[in-house]
Amino acid sequence: DTGVSQDPRHKITKRGQNVTFRCDPISEHNRLYWYRQTLGQGPEFLTYFQNEAQLEKSRLLSDRFSAERPKGSFSTLEIQRTEQGDSAMYLCAGQHTNTEAFFGQGTRLTVV
Amino acid sequence: AQKVTQAQTEISVVEKEDVTLDCVYETRDTTYYLFWYKQPPSGELVFLIRRNSFDEQNEISGRYSWNFQKSTSSFNFTITASQVVDSAVYFCALSEATSGTYKYIFGTGTRLKVLA
Numbered sequence: 146d147t148g149v150s151q152d153p154r155h156k157i158t159k160r161g162q163n164v165t166f167r168c169d170p171i172s173e174h175n176r177l178y179w180y181r182q183t184l185g186q187g188p189e190f191l192t193y194f195q196n197e198a199q200l201e202k203s204r205l206l207s208d209r210f211s212a213e214r215p216k217g218s219f220s221t222l223e224i225q226r227t228e229q230g231d232s233a234m235y236l237c238a239g240q241h242t243n244t245e246a247f248f249g250q251g252t253r254l255t256v257v
Numbered sequence: 258a259q260k261v262t263q264a265q266t267e268i269s270v271v272e273k274e275d276v277t278l279d280c281v282y283e284t285r286d287t288t289y290y291l292f293w294y295k296q297p298p299s300g301e302l303v304f305l306i307r308r309n310s311f312d313e314q315n316e317i318s319g320r321y322s323w324n325f326q327k328s329t330s331s332f333n334f335t336i337t338a339s340q341v342v343d344s345a346v347y348f349c350a351l352s353e354a355t356s357g358t359y360k361y362i363f364g365t366g367t368r369l370k371v372l373a
Binding site for chain 2: 147176186201
């Protein structure tokens with residue numbers, strides 16, 4: 146158990162709908178990351194939070210994606226107007242400075 | 258540009274065999290970190306080992322060992338006496354200090370199948 150939990154584990158949605166995922170790291174994780182993983186590929190970086198500040202966003206993160214980390218605790222990732230190409234596993238990772246990242250079990254999104 | 262290459266897409270071994278997973282990385286940074294993670298079918302990435310760029314000492318931890326060679330930009334991972342429970346996808350990852358974010362760059366993974 147890494148201490149990082151994600152909810153939901155699975156989400157099936159219709160194209161055009163909005164979805165929101167949640168990540169709860171442990172309190173020591175001042176850094177929080179979102180990654181996306183498609184079938185047969187390694188995870189790709191989406192965005193990074195240092196406490197509550199979103200400090201970097203990947204070019205993969207289109208305008209339809211938004212992430213927040215209020216008060217530096219849990220984080221949410223919202224996808225608006227979902228497209229079939231958004232189908233993937235969305236992984237959250239928490240990290241304390243100078244340690245390795247600990248990943249949650251991910252949210253598998255299927256857009257039909 | 259930073260990059261991680263795992264040339265082995267899939268490896269199959271018989272239980273108790275030793276297996277080495279290859280990883281080659283590219284970076285311009287002098288300070289960086291290398292990792293191996295295991296991803297079982299459940300999907301969670303499980304941390305295995307970490308090595309920083311200024312420590313090339315190779316170690317053994319239980320059935321796991323690694324060979325870090327800066328001269329060839331390789332960070333290979335060996336499982337000794339493999340077990341069926343080792344079956345998973347293994348990812349090598351690179352994190353650069355100058356990125357400021359320490360985000361990970363992953364390889365495409367190697368699927369390991371350990372047959373009973």
